[in-house]
Amino acid sequence: MPEQVRVGIIGCGRMGARHVETAERLDSLQVVAVADADETAARECVGRRPIDMLSDWHALLERDDVDAVTVAAPSELHAEMGLAALDAGKHVLVEKPLATTMPDALRLAGAARTAGRKLMVGHVERFNPAVGKVAALVAEGRVGQVFRAHAERVGPLPARIRDAGVAIDLATHDLDIMQHVLAHDITHVYAEGARFSHATDEDMLTCLLRFGDDGPYGLLDVNWLTPEKRRELTILGEGGMLRASYLTQEVWFTESAGMFTAWDELARVRGDAEGSVLRFALPKREPLRAELEAWAQCVLEDGPEPVSAWEGARALAAALAVRESAAHCRPVELLDMPHAPSPSR
Numbered sequence: 001m002p003e004q005v006r007v008g009i010i011g012c013g014r015m016g017a018r019h020v021e022t023a024e025r026l027d028s029l030q031v032v033a034v035a036d037a038d039e040t041a042a043r044e045c046v047g048r049r050p051i052d053m054l055s056d057w058h059a060l061l062e063r064d065d066v067d068a069v070t071v072a073a074p075s076e077l078h079a080e081m082g083l084a085a086l087d088a089g090k091h092v093l094v095e096k097p098l099a100t101t102m103p104d105a106l107r108l109a110g111a112a113r114t115a116g117r118k119l120m121v122g123h124v125e126r127f128n129p130a131v132g133k134v135a136a137l138v139a140e141g142r143v144g145q146v147f148r149a150h151a152e153r154v155g156p157l158p159a160r161i162r163d164a165g166v167a168i169d170l171a172t173h174d175l176d177i178m179q180h181v182l183a184h185d186i187t188h189v190y191a192e193g194a195r196f197s198h199a200t201d202e203d204m205l206t207c208l209l210r211f212g213d214d215g216p217y218g219l220l221d222v223n224w225l226t227p228e229k230r231r232e233l234t235i236l237g238e239g240g241m242l243r244a245s246y247l248t249q250e251v252w253f254t255e256s257a258g259m260f261t262a263w264d265e266l267a268r269v270r271g272d273a274e275g276s277v278l279r280f281a282l283p284k285r286e287p288l289r290a291e292l293e294a295w296a297q298c299v300l301e302d303g304p305e306p307v308s309a310w311e312g313a314r315a316l317a318a319a320l321a322v323r324e325s326a327a328h329c330r331p332v333e334l335l336d337m338p339h340a341p342s343p344s345r
Contacts, residue, residue, distance in 0.1 A: 002067075004030045005091075005299045008060040010081055011072035012036035012045035015095055015122075019070050020045055022288050028296035035060040057081060061088040068118075068299055071095060075164055079104035082119070086111045091118040091299050097172050097319065098312035100164075105316050106338060109309035113341070120295055120305040121312030123176045127290035129282045130244040133251045134235060135181045142253075143237030146216040149178045149209075150236070153222045155229035157197050165201025166193070167323035168316075170222040175209075175322070176307075176315035177233060178218055184211035185337040186218070186318045193326035196225060207322050220322075240276075251280040313338040 005028060009016050012034055023029040031049075035057035036042040042053040054060050061069065061084055068091035071081045079099040085092045092112070098121045099105040112119035125131055138146060151174035179185060188210035193202040204225055209218030231246035240255040255276035294306040314337050321332040 006067045008033045008066040009070045010057045012041040016072035017045045086115045095122040105313040119309045127287040130249045144239040146237045148217045148236045150219040150234040154226035157224035166222045172319045175318040184215040189321040190331045191322045191326040253278045310340045
């Protein structure tokens, strides 16, 4: 079995550069080439590293020394580039969103299955230690029945954003995280939004969600208008409330009045609980590094993708429903969320 995955990166913008910088610190990945029509961006991305620079991404796919491709180009190109890479026999990591339309997302998922190649979606927040802890606690039943999930992702408008609004660029993160943590698909969406600062797309959305016919409720607040950045997830249940900060990578638990949950192990982890509020001391970890380590392991060991194309398609379906609901000021029901075909099919 090879010890390294030889990677080509398509797109030398902010995310492409971060992939190059992070991959060089991993023994399991070797970036051999990047591709971008902007020569200046490519040179800034590569720096003094011994990495080939190509102006045509098609040429990168023709190289025999490239095992896998990272697609970090603008969202509207994800489907075209991902499909071409799979057709060339490459494993593919696509930055979120998987695509910008559901037909393209499903086409990518099907193409990976047909080609027998790995197709992972870069939902990097999945690899945040705070998210992992909340997901584990919910799965263990530590908060009992979950009543509601509340996600907040707000901050100033990034200069890099030109090709999408907050539904696709921001909401996809939290729609994926909430479905992952709650282990329920989103079935109903009602959203309202507006455009204040962005040139073409919505820059503020508030969404009400329902997970399953009898599952938890959800609330999602995303915008590019708040002058300070906040990234938080709150899970409210019968036993209390979990609150996670993606930025500080901390998790707090607050017990509900009248409920006593003897979490002795928390005292051993932190030992400084004040009353009914407990704070977890989590080892800090760079989410992108954790994501790339998991990606490399999946390719090298022929394991399942940590975030599959079908999961990426579900997040996209929910984001498109949010955008449609906000555009028409009406509820949207998601009748059939995409899932991987069973092995028997």
